[in-house]
Amino acid sequence: MLLDKKGTVFIVDISGYSQMVKEMEPTDGISIVRQLLNGIIECNHLSFKISEIEGDAILFYRLGVPPSVEDILKQFAKMRSAFTxxxxxxxxxxxxxxxxxxxxxxxxxxxEEFSVDRFTKLYGNTLIDAHRLLKNSVPSHGYVLMTTNFLQVMNDFPLNYDTDCGKYLCDIYDTGSICYKYFLFDQKDDIEDLKCNKQKNNYEINLSEKASV
Structure with a gap:
């Protein structure tokens, strides 16, 4: 395969959606979900393409060089602020x-991208693994999960399992284990004090400021 067929999958998913559907009248639920999804899409400042909107989730993607860890976290903070x-x-x-x-x-x-009528779809194991990861062991409902596959291509974020920036986990699926780091967000639309101090390259992430929409 060609290098230009590598890319980033960024799935944004509403936690608690199934229970909401059970508890709300369809007219109210549809109206609220439509506004929530539109609010998320309007904060797509990294210019991801949209492959699918699947009820409570938006599948964003971008071929080529991935965004930085910091850019992903900042975009998610804006999306979550709009959502809240x-x-x-x-x-x-x-x-x-x-x-x-x-x-x-x-x-x-x-x-790989392929067309069905006027829609652009994606094909590959990367998509399958990303969907599997929606079921994971993260002890929270508000977070960003970044796989080791994603982090290993970050020149500004060398993979270091000992850092206190993010928490490292592996989950076992039917195809094997998938490892990742997750970054928790608290209940106030702020990013939890995420600081990465790396003596080797003096790199730091500090995203504790309040996200603005």
Missing amino acids: NILNYYRQQFPHLDKLDLKAISHYGYM
Whole structure:
């Protein structure tokens, strides 16, 4: 395969969506979900393409060189801030919306585009693994998960399992294990104090400021 067929998959998924569908009237649920998904898409400042919108998830992708870890985290912070602002408008009328949160999966690998009618679809194991990772062992509903495949191509983020920036885990699936780091977001639309101090290259990530939309 050619190098230009490598790319980033970025899946943004609404946690708690299934329970919301059970508890809400369809008219209300559709209206709220439409606004939430539009709010997420409007914060796509990294110019990802959209392959699919699958109910509660948006499958973004971009071929070529992946965005930096910092850019991914900043974009997610903006998406989650927009998401929270929309939820806040409806919380008084629908208190159970408090159960909703936002998570994202970043994965990197080979993929190919193909057309079906006017739609562009993606093909490859990279997509399959990214979807598997929506079921994982992260102890939170609001986070960004970045696979080791993604992190290993980051010149500004050499993979270091001992760093306190992100938490390292591996999950076992039917095709084998997939390892990743996850970055937790708290309940206030702030990024948890994510600091990476690497003595070797003096690189630091500090994203503790409040995300703005």
